[in-house]
Amino acid sequence: MTREWTHLHMLKRAGRGHDPRGLSATTPGECALLCPACPHPGKNLVEDWKSYPEEKQFLFALFLAMDANFRLKRKDVSTERKDPGLGDGWSFYCEVEKYMSHVAKHWDMPQERSTCVSHDAVDKPDREARGTASSGIGAVDCARHNMRRPLAVGDLQFGERYINMDYMFFRSVAGTDLVRLIVSYDIACQWHINIWSRMSTYDTEIQMDGGAIQYISFLVSKFHLPAHIEACNLLFSFNLTPHVGQTDGEAPERNWANTNPLAGSTMQMGPGARRDALNAHFNDSNWKRIVGFGRSLLKKTKTAVPEMMVTKAALADMESSLRAVADDGDELDAVETWTVMVQEWEKDCEKPNPYEMLEKDDHLAKIRRELAQEAAARMEKGVEGEKEVFDGMHLSEMLSIGLQLEENQRSLSSDISAMGQHATDDQQRKLLESTGKLRRRIEAWVEQQQGFVPQALWLRRRDDDARARAARSQAVLGVKVQDLKLWLPSEMMRVPGAQQREPGTWCSEELQRMEYRLRVGQANEALDDIRRGLLVRTHLYKYKDKNVRGVKQNTRSKAKIDAMDELIRRSAARYRAARRALVSLGKALDEQEWAVTMRELKDEDTSR
Known part of the structure; x- marks a missing residue:
């Protein structure tokens, strides 16, 4: 019964009852x-719609x-x-x-994967x-x-x-x-x-x-x-x-x-x-x-027109910031140049795609993959050095873990600073567990490191002796886990007189070059995180100013902005650590290419 009613209703809406040929003539x-x-065509288009110019055919x-x-x-x-x-x-x-x-x-037609x-x-x-x-x-x-x-x-x-x-x-x-x-x-x-x-x-x-x-x-x-x-x-x-x-x-x-x-x-x-x-x-x-349609299209129009004005203003602001002046004093309109590239690409997709990033920064994960591939290739050829592997760990793995431990130290330091004076028992427990776990990981890694870099043991003993001499006249507490020196190659190069020593005295050039590559990836990754965080924070501020009202909503918005500020701050600390390492490694290896794009990061660069 229901099927018959809906079927007849469909025929009625389509006007099929007025066809003298009957329902069987339904196409x-x-x-x-x-x-x-x-x-x-023939219903809601103008008669000469095909003769409209190319730029209007999208209608x-x-x-x-x-x-x-x-x-x-x-x-x-x-x-x-x-x-x-x-x-x-x-x-x-x-x-x-x-x-x-x-x-x-x-x-049975085959379907490609x-x-x-x-x-x-x-x-x-x-x-x-x-x-x-x-x-x-x-x-x-x-x-x-x-x-x-x-x-x-x-x-x-x-x-x-x-x-x-x-x-x-x-x-x-x-x-x-x-x-x-x-x-x-x-x-x-x-x-x-x-x-x-x-x-x-x-x-x-x-x-x-x-x-x-x-x-x-x-x-x-x-x-x-x-x-x-x-x-x-x-x-x-x-x-x-x-x-x-x-x-x-x-x-x-x-x-x-x-x-x-x-x-x-x-x-x-x-x-x-x-x-x-x-x-x-x-x-x-x-x-x-x-x-x-009438109601929905009117609603969409009322929404779209103000948004269009906002977008136009944002576009004008962005274009003004992109304009530059050439070295010879003539104005170089970067926006116009890029616009021409876009128009040419839209007409012919074989032309260079202006949206495609031709040169991509190498991030840490990519560098680690490349180092692993190089190690695997050397192993297959049987030319892997004896000093590249110790106790089942490869040299590049040891360095990568060292960089991760360094990041964990910075994170722990930030967590300690963020903890208030009246931390709960659960917060204190988690912090103590994290501290103990990190200390055990560092101790295990130090044993591996000394197999690759015996000089690191001498540097640690030197620090221990210095603390012991200081303890004779005043009490010196133990070193906090977040302040333990890992003595990566970049840190060794900052020891007074290290740059004047014969190459390879502190650690091999191969080890320095590996850390150099990893630090470049770490710096690029941190810069991307900073840029992304700044964009998101700007959006959060604009959204808050435009839409947020009342104590409850303002509190939530502030919490999100504070979380983004912390992410930016941690990314900035990671970038500064990577750049500091590149300064010392660059001098030792005579590598200055990194300095072209990785300038010093100042506080005002990430400020609100």
């Missing part, structure tokens, strides 16, 4: 409510968004013969017979398909207005296979006169690679006229893009693509949020009843969006 997708804000672009939903499964109950659908292919679901014929015909990150829906489809007749559904939506497209929904059998998504995409745009398409898909970086070669093997009915489409862009939705590799973030970003506005490509996700509550009931339905229920839900959702 595929005719009963689906279309998005009135999307371009429809007539169709934005599509694809996705799959594995919540909307269907158990293996009933059959198509026992439970056929009403009005097959009249609204959102593809015609079942044609769709399943396409899937069966191309089922992802060259980006591992997408489980593609690489491990069996995880979603076990014990189901349908592992989920795929759909194509209007990306800008969150409305389902006609003939653009289909059941999935074995994960998010390309042959399924291809059919929905091509069926959705079949017969269109539009010449520009913007297609969003969370795995577009993989799906689009061989899409045209796959299309050439499909039936003529769903093939796209390549001559008619003048421009098609494949992008990855904004929420999913950060999980992709760096190359995808440069090539498939909405933010770096012209003429897309603030489109995010996440329309299917918003629609799934409305559809997922149906999963519990549709999971138990037969194939026809399930399609009818979902078709009715999609049509109802489209109807609600259509009647609410």
Whole structure:
């Protein structure tokens, strides 16, 4: 009864009762409510829209968004013969017979594994398909207005296979006169690679006229893009693509949020009843969006216009700060130069990408990996030195652990300084445990270090003797764990007279060079943390001034800002320690390249 009512309601909305040919004359997708804000040639476009200049053609672009939903499964109950659908292919679901014929015909088509990150829906489809007749559904939506497209929904059998998504995409745009398409898909970086070669093997009915489409862009939705590799973030970003506005490509996700509550009931339905229920839900959702367009677009306009003014002011402020003066006195407009690069790249993607970082600072993790690779290569060749390994530990490992212990000392010192006069028992316990654990780790590391650098033992004994002589005239407490000297090569080079000694007297040049490389990575990493922290802190201040009112909210905002201040302070301390080490190592190794970019960090550089 319910199915009959919703079916008749759909036909009534589509005006099918006035056709003298009867319901059997209903064409595929005719009963689906279309998005009135999307371009429809012959309906809502000017007659000469194709003759508009290139810079205005984006006004007539169709934005599509694809996705799959594995919540909307269907158990293996009933059959198509026992439970056929009403009005097959009249609204959102593809015609079942044609769709399943396409899937069966191309089922054995090989699907390439992802060259980006591992997408489980593609690489491990069996995880979603076990014990189901349908592992989920795929759909194509209007990306800008969150409305389902006609003939653009289909059941999935074995994960998010390309042959399924291809059919929905091509069926959705079949017969269109539009010449520009913007297609969003969370795995577009993989799906689009061989899409045209796959299309050439499909039936003529769903093939796209390549001559008619003048421009098609494949992008990855904004929420999913950060999980992709760096190359995808440069090539498939909405933010770096012209003429897309603030489109995010996440329309299917918003629609799934409305559809997922149906999963519990549709999971138990037969194939026809399930399609009818979902078709009715999609049509109802489209109807609600259509009647609410006026209100929603007005609300969005009221929000967007003030934000546009704020963004324009921020852009002008940033551009003014980027302008510089050349050495010869002529004005060098860096903004104009960069703008030309962007425009050239947008016209021809073979040109240099202005958004791509050509030279990247080496961070500590990368340097450690390189040192490990070099050690492994020497081991394979059998040329590893006897002094490079001691008690199962490699020289580079010993240095890396030393840098980590040094960082732990700074963190412990900061924790002690931050602890108030009235610390709780639990706080004191944690601090004592951390102190004891760090001391034991340092003692174990010192034994390893002395196997590589015997001179470190003499330096420690010298310090012990100095403290013993001082204790004869006054009481001298033991050295705190955070103040223990680790005697890394950079610290040895600061001992008076060390620079005048014969090279290798304190420690080998190889050891100094290893620490030099690690310190460069440590300094680069600390600088990135400082820059990121300053940006976040600026945002927190602006947000607080604009939105925060009342004691409770101000207290929370202050706590977040204080936490960011502490992160910046610790990063600054790490940078200063790395730079101090580079000063001594640079003199010993005659290396001054680091000084070009790593200037002295002053307090005002990180102040508010």
